[in-house]
Amino acid sequence: MAIKYELIKECKQSGARLGRIQTPHGIIETPIFMPVGTQATVKAMTPEELKDIDAQIILSNTYHLYLRPGHRLVEKAGGLHKFMNWDRPILTDSGGFQVFSLGDLRKITEEGVEFRSHLDGSKHFLSPEKAIEIENALGADIIMAFDECAPYPAERSYVKNSLERTTRWAKRCKEAHSKPDQQALFGIIQGGMYKDLREQSAKEIIDLDFPGYAVGGLSVGEPKELMYEVLEYTTPLMPKDKPRYLMGVGSPDCLIEGAIRGIDMFDCVLPTRIARNGTAMTSLGKVVIKNAKYTEDFSPLDPNCSCNTCKNYSKAYLRHLYKAEEILSARLVTYHNLHFLIELMKNVREAIRQDRLLDYRKEFFEKYGYEI
Ligand SMILES: CNc1nc2c(CC[C@H]3O[C@@H](OC)[C@H](O)[C@@H]3O)c3nc(N)[nH]c(=O)c3cc2[nH]1
Ligand SMILES: [Zn+2]
Numbered sequence: 001m002a003i004k005y006e007l008i009k010e011c012k013q014s015g016a017r018l019g020r021i022q023t024p025h026g027i028i029e030t031p032i033f034m035p036v037g038t039q040a041t042v043k044a045m046t047p048e049e050l051k052d053i054d055a056q057i058i059l060s061n062t063y064h065l066y067l068r069p070g071h072r073l074v075e076k077a078g079g080l081h082k083f084m085n086w087d088r089p090i091l092t093d094s095g096g097f098q099v100f101s102l103g104d105l106r107k108i109t110e111e112g113v114e115f116r117s118h119l120d121g122s123k124h125f126l127s128p129e130k131a132i133e134i135e136n137a138l139g140a141d142i143i144m145a146f147d148e149c150a151p152y153p154a155e156r157s158y159v160k161n162s163l164e165r166t167t168r169w170a171k172r173c174k175e176a177h178s179k180p181d182q183q184a185l186f187g188i189i190q191g192g193m194y195k196d197l198r199e200q201s202a203k204e205i206i207d208l209d210f211p212g213y214a215v216g217g218l219s220v221g222e223p224k225e226l227m228y229e230v231l232e233y234t235t236p237l238m239p240k241d242k243p244r245y246l247m248g249v250g251s252p253d254c255l256i257e258g259a260i261r262g263i264d265m266f267d268c269v270l271p272t273r274i275a276r277n278g279t280a281m282t283s284l285g286k287v288v289i290k291n292a293k294y295t296e297d298f299s300p301l302d303p304n305c306s307c308n309t310c311k312n313y314s315k316a317y318l319r320h321l322y323k324a325e326e327i328l329s330a331r332l333v334t335y336h337n338l339h340f341l342i343e344l345m346k347n348v349r350e351a352i353r354q355d356r357l358l359d360y361r362k363e364f365f366e367k368y369g370y371e372i
Pocket of ligand 2: 311
């Protein structure tokens with residue numbers, strides 16, 4: 001078995017649970033936020049800094065690494081862990097999402113998807129077999145099936161045909177997977193915003209028996225309330241004794257709401273992306289550092305944060321770095337944002353331990369009180 005999930009405690013107040021995932025590269029405590037390192041690096045962070053902030057698992061991406069530097073090169077380097085000097089768990093997405101959203105899409109057929117690279121327009125073809133070949137070569141501990149993330153909004157008939165093809169593709173992924181004992185292949189549940197289609201996809205994907213399951217097709221522009229509603233009727237269909245991964249989520253409120261609805265794993269580019277744009281998530285809400293009001297503000301970014309950035313640098317200095325377009329700006333704000341979300345998930349796990357996650361949500365929103 002590539003991974004072993006241990007359910008430690010179920011919350012009585014909500015659908016939240018505490019868990020632990022054993023992987024070949026170490027343990028993951030859930031619920032967990034996973035920093036995104038799409039091109040074999042969590043942008044602006046060194047692996048040493050990621051360990052400083054207790055990152056337990058990071059993501060990387062099949063579509064991007066296949067296009068550059070190529071999965072065979074990474075394989076020659078000894079695999080992704082060695083190539084990027086990260087000896088803790090890694091999860092790779094299958095590229096389905098990127099092909100549909102980044103590449104210049106040519107054609108979807110039963111066989112797979114023909115697309116043009118967003119880098120140089122060259123023509124490529126991704127199929128379930130090709131995606132798995134790439135993920136096997138990269139060597140991540142958890143790999144995702146090749147799926148279609150249906151757009152939002154989408155016609156019911158489109159979503160139904162798409163989920164049924166995703167099921168056929170999931171079966172092909174399972175058959176093509178060459179290292180099931182070393183790399184855990186997760187199935188991805190689709191079905192858009194339609195309850196009966198989510199039930200159909202959940203049944204079909206779970207019947208294929210994977211070591212873990214993702215809820216796909218969300219965080220694609222739908223209102224947050226709609227995402228929460230879909231989770232409410234989807235996570236109870238998923239096995240209790242396997243990890244549940246909500247892809248592409250998210251902001252602090254979505255992480256708490258997702259954990260309440262039984263999600264164990266989250267990933268999102270938000271904290272790293274907004275950091276490069278000078279925006280910080282703090283315990284007192286969002287801080288847009290370039291704002292003139294911080295010009296002579298010599299206080300820390302977040303007075304309630306113990307991270308390296310908040311201990312050693314002032315808002316005035318961070319604003320100066322941003323305005324001067326210094327690389328250190330992205331580094332220091334990214335370090336803080338990731339630390340903030342990783343600390344948030346530590347607090348969520350503690351709240352579940354004390355069976356008070358709904359109380360924690362109330363406290364957090366009162367203090368935090370903003371939407372990103
Ligand atoms: C943002 N919202 C969102 N992202 C999503 C991703 C990409 C995450 C991956 O894409 C990259 O971040 C955009 C990172 O590499 C990350 O691992 C998804 N991937 C697949 N295979 N299927 C989905 O249904 C899906 C849904 C998503 N919704
Ligand atoms: Zn901080």
